[in-house]
Amino acid sequence: MAIASLRGLSYWYPGQARPALAEVDLEVGDGLTLVAGPSGGGKSSLLRCFNGLVPHFYGGRIKGGGEVAGLDLLTTPTRRLARAVGFVFQNPEAQLVSPVVEGEVAFGLENLAMPRREMRRRVEAALSAVGGLALRQRRVTTLSGGERQLVALASVLAMEPRLVVLDEPTSQLDPEGAAAVIGALAGLPSVVLAEHRLDGLAALATRQLTVEEGRVREGISTSRAPEPRRPRAPGGVAWRLEGVAAGPAGPLLAGIDLVGREGEVVALTGPNGGGKTTLLRTLAGLLKPLAGRVIRRSGRTAYLPQDPGVLLHRPTVRAEVELTLRRSGSGELAQVVLGEMGLLELAGRYPRDLSAGERQRAAIAAVVAGSPALALLDEPTRGMDPAAARRLRDVVDRLAGEGCAVVLATHDRELVEAVADRVLTVSGGEVR
Amino acid sequence: MIVALASLAGVALFLWPYLGLGPFPAAPALAVAGGAVVLLAAIEAAARRLDTRLLALLAALAAVDAALRLVLVTGIGGFSPIFFLILCAGFVFGPTFGFLTGATALLVSALATGGVGPWLPYQMFGAGWVGMFAGLVGLRWHSLPALAVAGLLSGFAFGLVLDLWDWSYLRGAPGAGFTPGLPPAAVIAAFGRFYLVTSALYDAFRAFGNVLMVLLLGPPVLAAMQRLKARFTLVVE
The missing domain is CATH 3.40.50.300 (P-loop containing nucleotide triphosphate hydrolases)
Structure with a gap:
């Protein structure tokens, strides 16, 4: 049973002649869907469809349509989609709003007017799922970039969404942090994740996609040629x-x-x-x-x-x-x-x-x-x-x-x- | 257009003393102005023309304008930086949004600067009309010179319209004051003398200040607003 499906979807950002997504037909099922492809090829645009940011936040022109968790992408307001779909952005700086970590993780729940007891339980569970319980009372401004990424993920997990979408979540994490994020994803029903650094992820993926020039195709090619080092002579x-x-x-x-x-x-x-x-x-x-x-x-x-x-x-x-x-x-x-x-x-x-x-x-x-x-x-x-x-x-x-x-x-x-x-x-x- | 209906309330407010009805009491006047703005915003929101993103923009513009007014509480003559954003907002987002920007900017800045008084409702309508006018100009002639001209005209018009309010209190100044009961031609002539003597130069600072701001600061601000507008527009094929 597909959690999300896109049908004949093409999308143009405002004022752009070339489509960011071109006639995408895609069904996303359970498990981890890994999305790769060149920078600027349409990975983020595809991900943004799943919570309606494309097209509702970015504007522009759209053709075709789709559904996520039974909600129509073109007619459902993004605030409704946000309950079904959790999104971790490329730069967590853009996502964090509260001064203290605990408040940050609780922010979405507060907006749903969740009872305090339940909220406390969920905040704790979400932080421990990303290995971030120690950050609980920290001020967000004192967190490193990687720690912010973990907090952003925790705040999404606290909402217990049907689908979790992550845009390059490990791009600035150390190996332990990346492992913590990937570990936290293992227990989730449906995840879509875009990433350039694929080591460790490919093995966990139930499905691999490549987005290039707005088109989606199955499979990821991984070719890596080591280059010779040129010796250098440092000066003063x-x-x-x-x-x-x-x-x-x-x-x-x-x-x-x-x-x-x-x-x-x-x-x-x-x-x-x-x-x-x-x-x-x-x-x-x-x-x-x-x-x-x-x-x-x-x-x-x-x-x-x-x-x-x-x-x-x-x-x-x-x-x-x-x-x-x-x-x-x-x-x-x-x-x-x-x-x-x-x-x-x-x-x-x-x-x-x-x-x-x-x-x-x-x-x-x-x-x-x-x-x-x-x-x-x-x-x-x-x-x-x-x-x-x-x-x-x-x-x-x-x-x-x-x-x-x-x-x-x-x-x-x-x-x-x-x-x-x-x-x-x-x-x-x-x-x- | 709903904004025209809201404006009618303002027109009635300004003309009230000249219809032989005596001065309009201050507190109800503020209620009329505030009510017109809230009602207009509510109708636009219900019609989905004013969504959360535009509402956020409106709030941001009003707040920035209030801050500008804090920086320069008393300008040079009638010059004030607050008209610049009102003109730009109307020009890019249309008459209704321009009216709302002008009226809320004046309201918020009055709260911030302690400028709440019997003049406030009249200022709200006046500034609202500046934004509305810029919006109408933008619909017809969408170029920078057109906006500069709109700034020039509205700089004088704003002063003229607001003079209608305080002039109605100016009694017993022969030849230049307001004497109820005179024939319309004499009333207009007296107002014209009053305007030339007290306001024309003062308003010129505002008018040419507007032109200067539009020409110097307009391009980047208008470009930024156009970018936002593009984001707010979705075409479904």
Whole structure:
């Protein structure tokens, strides 16, 4: 018995001539349906159909129709669909509304006017299902990106939806966090999940789909060719941390002594909430160290935040890149930078209309343009398909070749293996 | 159109003293203005033309306008930044939404700045009409210069219309005050003298301020609103 079905569904975002989804006929049954495909190919659009965000939130043009849990997608208001379908978004920042974790998980239930006792039981069950009971009293602002993702999932599970839809839920989680999410999904009746990093998921999937250019087909092709590493010769000292203690609210890191060189690529790994982002922000000068000294060589610092949306504010992707180039006084051509990240076709688009993977690429192009002296990238491969990840590796290689000191925080093991000269583990307040 | 009916209540309010009916009491006037806005919003919501997303936008615009008025409580002459968003909202989302934006913006900003007084209901209608006018202009001529002209005209018209209210209290100023019972031509001539002497220059600041704001800040704000409007529109084939 299908929980969701789409019939001859085509969908165009406002003002777009090319359909985001083209004549999709699909029945989703019980178990885990895994959705893969290139960035911008239509994965998120397909997922958004299941809770009515497409078309009711995004507008545009639609043909065909569908049903979820017996509700017609075109005539049922999204608030009704939301009871049957739980949705975990690509960036949990957009999903969290309450100041404290417990309140966040209870938020949906409060809106259904659920009795307090039942609410308490469900909040507890949902948090423990994602292995997040310890987060219960934490303030949401102090959570790491990965922890936020777990809380977003818990708040969806608390609603006990018929269908759970997740858009790249593990893209910024450490291996333990990803395992916790995947473990929590195992007990659910129906799940649709889109993801680029498929390791560990493919084995659990009852069905695999690929969405490309708006069309859905069965099966996922997984081909991965390891690339040869080019050796690098790091130069002089580019940045240095001396006895640094840092944290957004009280010291998360203490007694950190580190040195990075020109043309060196340093990868920061470690569990969610371990302090990777804190270290990057301190290095970028965005967070004042609580103790110690931060020294950077002169020149521009390129900083890619974990949520690229906060960075993009110009009317087009090209304008984003041009702004950076103008500010850095570089003679580099916007066209070249755009081409490097595969953005030429998207150059005239409004950055916030792009898919998450495309937006990530746009943000990277916007920060690394104009030969920075120091490039600090927080989860740069988040939301990226393999082709985009390959482009990123080339960009990092070029930056390092030009003498830029690169520091990246990531859970992406492939990226670390492909580009890092040195791997540091940030965990429990220390760096090893 | 329902907005025309709501406006009729405003027209009646403004003309009341000139129909020989004496001054309209302040508290019922506010009730008329508030009632017209609430009723209009309720009818639009029931007809599904004003959905939750537009309502959220309306609230946001009113709040931003209230904040703008807090920043610049007394403008330069009649200039005020609050008309800019009202003009843009009407221009993009149509006369009814423009009217609602103008009226609620004035109401909310009056609450925020402590500007609640007998003038408030008249200001609500006046600003509502500014938004409505921008909406009507937008239906016919959808270009930036057209909106600038709408800003210019409505800048003067807003002052003129509101003068109708306080002028009715100006008694015993020979030649420029309101004397009940005179023939209409004499009343209009007296009002014209009053307007030229007291308000024309003051209103010019508002009118040309509107033009300046529309031309300088209009393009990005209108583009943002157009993007929202595109999202609010769904075509089912």
